[in-house]
Every structure is written in C-alpha cells, then in structure tokens.
Amino acid sequence: MIKTVDLEKVYNGRGQEVRAVDGITTHIKEGEVVVVIGPSGSGKSTYLRCLNGLETLTGGHVHVDGIDLADRKTDMNKVRREVGMVFQQFNLFPHKTVLENLVLAQTKVRKRKKKEAEKKGRELLKKVGISDKEANYPSQLSGGQQQRVAIARALAMDPKVMLFDEPTSALDPEMVGEVLEVMKQLAREGMTMVVVTHEMGFAREVADRVLFIDYGKLIEEGTPEHFFTEPKEERAKMFLRQVL
Amino acid sequence: MNTNKKNRLWWTLTILVLLGVVAGLWAATNRIDYTWRWNRVPQYFVYNNEDIKKITFDGTVSKIERNGNKTTVTVQGDDDTIGTFIVDTKNLNLNVDDYLMEDDVVGSTSELKAGPLSVGLWVTIWISAVASVIGLVIGVITGLCRVSQNLTLRQLSITYIEIIRGTPLLVQLFIFYFFLGTVLDIGREASGICALGIFAGAYVAEIIRAGIQSIPKGQMEAARSLGMNVPQAMVYIILPQAFKRTLPPLAGQFISLIKDSSLVSVIAITDLTKSGREVITSTFAVFEIWFVVAFLYLILTFSLSQVVSWVERRLAVSD
Numbered sequence: 001m002i003k004t005v006d007l008e009k010v011y012n013g014r015g016q017e018v019r020a021v022d023g024i025t026t027h028i029k030e031g032e033v034v035v036v037i038g039p040s041g042s043g044k045s046t047y048l049r050c051l052n053g054l055e056t057l058t059g060g061h062v063h064v065d066g067i068d069l070a071d072r073k074t075d076m077n078k079v080r081r082e083v084g085m086v087f088q089q090f091n092l093f094p095h096k097t098v099l100e101n102l103v104l105a106q107t108k109v110r111k112r113k114k115k116e117a118e119k120k121g122r123e124l125l126k127k128v129g130i131s132d133k134e135a136n137y138p139s140q141l142s143g144g145q146q147q148r149v150a151i152a153r154a155l156a157m158d159p160k161v162m163l164f165d166e167p168t169s170a171l172d173p174e175m176v177g178e179v180l181e182v183m184k185q186l187a188r189e190g191m192t193m194v195v196v197t198h199e200m201g202f203a204r205e206v207a208d209r210v211l212f213i214d215y216g217k218l219i220e221e222g223t224p225e226h227f228f229t230e231p232k233e234e235r236a237k238m239f240l241r242q243v244l
Numbered sequence: 245m246n247t248n249k250k251n252r253l254w255w256t257l258t259i260l261v262l263l264g265v266v267a268g269l270w271a272a273t274n275r276i277d278y279t280w281r282w283n284r285v286p287q288y289f290v291y292n293n294e295d296i297k298k299i300t301f302d303g304t305v306s307k308i309e310r311n312g313n314k315t316t317v318t319v320q321g322d323d324d325t326i327g328t329f330i331v332d333t334k335n336l337n338l339n340v341d342d343y344l345m346e347d348d349v350v351g352s353t354s355e356l357k358a359g360p361l362s363v364g365l366w367v368t369i370w371i372s373a374v375a376s377v378i379g380l381v382i383g384v385i386t387g388l389c390r391v392s393q394n395l396t397l398r399q400l401s402i403t404y405i406e407i408i409r410g411t412p413l414l415v416q417l418f419i420f421y422f423f424l425g426t427v428l429d430i431g432r433e434a435s436g437i438c439a440l441g442i443f444a445g446a447y448v449a450e451i452i453r454a455g456i457q458s459i460p461k462g463q464m465e466a467a468r469s470l471g472m473n474v475p476q477a478m479v480y481i482i483l484p485q486a487f488k489r490t491l492p493p494l495a496g497q498f499i500s501l502i503k504d505s506s507l508v509s510v511i512a513i514t515d516l517t518k519s520g521r522e523v524i525t526s527t528f529a530v531f532e533i534w535f536v537v538a539f540l541y542l543i544l545t546f547s548l549s550q551v552v553s554w555v556e557r558r559l560a561v562s563d
Contacts, residue, residue: 091465
C-alpha cells in the first residue's frame with residue numbers, strides 16, 4: 001500500500017542542516033496497522049507528513065498505491081483524496097457545522113451529490129458516536145468529540161489509508177479513551193493505518209508492527225511483542241525505560 | 245450602591261460633559277456676533293420649484309380640462325396660433341373666454357426638487373459605494389498575490405501597495421484626473437472613482453493578507469489532505485475565516501473611504517463637500533452648512549459601522 005524508499009527530508013534553517021527524516025525504507029501492507037514511536041523531535045511526524053505530500057521530499061521515494069509522490073507529474077490532490085489524515089490539533093473547519101465539515105470535501109473533491117454526502121456523513125457520525133451533534137459548530141464540542149469528527153471527516157472520503165499524527169496528544173486524559181476506541185474499531189475493520197503516537201498501550205494492543213524512529217532514522221522495527229519485551233537497539237531500550 | 249444606579253450616575257456625567265461642550269461652543273459663537281440662520285438650510289435639501297407659465301401671444305381661453313391636480317388650458321390666439329399649457333389646478337384663476345395678452349400668467353406648476361446638499365450626498369454615496377467594490381476586488385486579488393508562492397506576483401503586489409500607500413491620496417487624485425484622465429480619455433467621475441478604489445485596494449490588500457496569515461496553518465493542511473487544491477482550500481476554508489476576522493479593520497477602511505471621498509471635490513466632482521462649498525457661496529451660512537455636511541458624513545459612516553457590526557454578530561454563531 002505505502003512503500004518508502006530511502007525517504008529523506010532535509011531542512012535548511014539558518015545555515016544549519018536538519019535531517020528530519022534520514023533514509024527510511026519500509027513497506028506498509030494493506031490492512032496493516034503500523035505505529036510509529038520515538039522521542040519528540042525524532043522526525044516521526046515529518047515522516048508521516050511525507051506520506052501524503054504535506055512535506056515535499058528532498059530525496060528518496062514514496063509510493064502510495066503504486067504512485068510515486070516524488071514524481072513531479074504526480075497529481076498530489078488525487079493521491080491525497082485516497083489518504084486520510086488526522087491531526088494532533090484536529091484542524092476542523094471552525095466556520096462550518098459538524099455535518100458541513102464532513103460534507104464539504106465529498107462534494108467538492110469527490111463530486112458527490114449533497115444528499116448522498118450528507119447521508120454518508122450522518123452514517124460516519126453515528127459510527128464515531130456523535131450523531132446528535134451534527135448541527136453544532138466545532139467550538140461547541142469537547143476535544144475528544146472534535147477529534148472523532150476529524151476522523152469521520154477523513155473517513156468520508158473513503159480513503160485507502162489513514163494517517164494519524166499524534167491524535168490524542170492534545171486531549172485531556174479522560175477523552176483519550178473515546179478516540180482510541182474509534183481507532184481500534186477502524187483497525188478491526190481492516191483499515192490500513194499509520195499512527196504516530198505516545199500511547200504505548202494502543203501500540204501494544206492494536207499494532208501489527210512498531211517503527212521506532214530517532215534522529216530521522218528507522219532504528220528498530222518489529223511486532224509489538226518483540227519491541228516492547230526484547231528490543232535490540234540501545235536507544236530503543238532507553239526510550240522504553242523512560243516512557244514505560 | 246448597585247451597578248445599575250452607579251451606571252446611571254456615569255451616564256448623567258457623560259451627558260453633562262457633552263452639554264457643557266455644546267454650551268461652551270454656543271457661548272463662544274455669541275461673543276463673535278455670528279447670526280445663526282438654520283432656517284436657510286432645509287431649502288438646500290429639498291425645495292419647491294415653481295415654474296410660472298406665461299403666454300407669448302394675445303388670445304382667448306378656449307378650453308379648460310381639469311384632470312385631478314393638473315389642468316390643461318388651451319388658448320386660441322388672435323393670429324390662429326393655439327397654445328396648450330399644463331398647470332396646477334389649485335393656482336388656476338382663469339375661465340373659458342377670458343382674454344389674455346402677451347406675457348400674462350396662465351398658471352404655474354410646482355414640484356419638489358432635490359437641493360444641492362441632497363444631490364451631493366447621493367454623489368458621495370454612489371462614488372464611495374462603487375470605489376468600495378473596486379477596492380475590495382483589487383484588495384482581495386492583491387492580498388492573494390501577496391501570499392502567493394509566485395515571486396513575480398508577490399513583488400508586483402508589494403510594488404503596488406508601497407506606491408499607493410506611500411503617496412498622498414490628493415496627489416493620486418490629481419495624477420488620475422490630469423494624467424490618466426487625459427491619456428485614457430476618461431471622465432472626472434471615472435478618474436475619481438478609480439483613484440479612490442485603487443487607493444483603498446492597497447490597504448484592503450494588507451488587511452486581507454494579515455487575515456489569511458492569521459488562519460492557523462493546520463486549516464490549509466487539513467483542506468489539502470482532504471484532496472482539495474489550493475484555490476478550493478482558499479475559497480471554502482481560508483477566505484471565509486479570514487473575512488470574518490478582518491471584518492472590523494475592513495469596516496474601518498471603508499469608513500475611511502467614505503470620508504476620503506470628500507477629496508474628489510478638488511477635481512470638480514460635485515459631491516457632498518463641494519455642494520456644501522457651493523451652498524456657502526450663496527448663503528454665507530458658513531458654520532451651519534459645515535456642521536450639516538459633517539453630520540451627513542457622520543450618518544453615512546455610522547450606518548455603515550452599524551451594518552458591519554450586525555454582520556459580525558451574524559457570523560459569530562460559530563464561535
């Protein structure tokens with residue numbers, strides 16, 4: 001589904017070269033749930049943002065469903081509609097109601113009829129458990145509810161892959177559970193997911209594979225059992241000692 | 245003491261201070277022996293235009309047809325000319341077979357006409373309105389160019405903004421009227437409106453740019469990651485939010501535009517200010533007319549700010 005080959009993202013800030021993503025090669029298969037973990041500033045978010053072209057690559061290749069994002073002729077908008085993304089800060093459209101948030105891209109990008117898009121939107125709101133809030137504005141919702149709307153908004157486009165960029169990091173602790181529950185349900189349904197998170201419990205329970213990234217490099221990858229019980233690399237061990 | 249009572253005291257104080265200022269002004273004008281003639285002002289808003297119809301030949305009234313307020317009088321001339329006059333019924337003093345000599349009065353018509361102050365007010369309103377629309381269109385386009393990825397678009401918009409903001413509007417008006425007006429052969433109204441619109445556009449552009457840049461980056465990223473292209477994201481996501489945020493400064497800009505429109509009087513457009521000056525030359529009621537003109541501008545700007553704050557309240561539902 002997603003293949004990255006020697007993926008590289010280098011920033012040049014104030015004459016200093018920052019290698020945010022430094023040669024990551026991996027293959028995310030269809031239906032797989034991949035959790036990306038690593039210390040803050042390790043480049044894991046940047047890596048995720050490269051997967052749908054929010055960051056332009058400075059080297060290497062990303063193949064999404066066979067299409068190379070590094071190819072200048074690739075229509076990014078076409079790729080992005082197949083790749084859903086959920087952000088740390090939700091990024092709901094504050095001037096639109098919950099239902100309008102779900103409908104807008106369906107009608108403008110997927111060219112669906114408004115009726116059809118609203119029906120789809122309502123189904124998804126029901127799925128994430130907030131069908132009674134469709135006429136509210138995002139500011140009237142709690143953080144957890146907003147994040148669930150954001151997930152529904154991404155799902156409304158019928159993506160083949162879902163990317164989650166620290167979806168629970170901006171939430172109050174009591175709201176983390178409801179969002180993770182929705183994500184677990186998605187995973188059970190067989191959605192291909194790439195999740196950047198600090199929720200080790202989620203990684204252990206849901207992930208098929210864990211990628212540990214530090215200094216922009218893929219340090220260790222493997223099943224959760226392997227990663228959480230017997231990591232090989234010293235840096236992974238240190239990280240786990242700090243977070244567990 | 246409860247807050248209500250306290251507030252009422254402060255209200256009273258405000259009114260007292262304002263009354264004090266008015267009393268002071270009144271006392272000051274008393275000392276300079278100025279005769280106030282407020283009664284002369286209303287006729288410059290609306291006046292009764294009386295048109296006296298006189299006959300230009302000798303003849304006999306042959307027919308009088310009453311038709312509501314108007315009456316048609318037909319006069320059979322001695323030398324076979326026939327004249328018909330339409331006059332107001334209420335002032336008619338003639339009967340059939342009355343003999344009229346040249347220069348006799350047949351009757352008169354009167355109608356209410358807009359005086360110079362009303363006409364000037366209207367000119368100010370439509371010049372400001374058209375210039376505002378031009379300014380908004382130019383401003384939005386330039387604002388978008390200002391935040392564009394394209395270097396040339398960015399540089400061109402900055403050049404435009406710096407030139408317009410860096411020169412006085414009065415000078416721009418003269419350049420538009422004397423230079424562009426002559427070269428492009430456009431009239432004084434068109435030159436004036438263009439100058440005002442282009443002037444406002446530069447400020448609107450900066451307001452729009454600030455508005456766009458104040459929207460969190462995540463909004464654009466969210467729109468793009470849903471597959472929208474940049475124009476779609478701008479139109480449906482960024483601009484509506486930016487517009488809402490920039491409404492107060494935009495309102496200020498358009499209020500300024502209404503006031504700045506008084507400068508077009510220097511290129512002989514008869515707007516409110518120029519009408520005021522013309523009325524003063526015939527009445528010498530200098531104080532009264534300038535106060536009235538100021539008050540009329542105040543009505544325009546105040547109405548606009550009320551409309552904008554109403555729109556602002558409407559848009560605030562999503563907060």
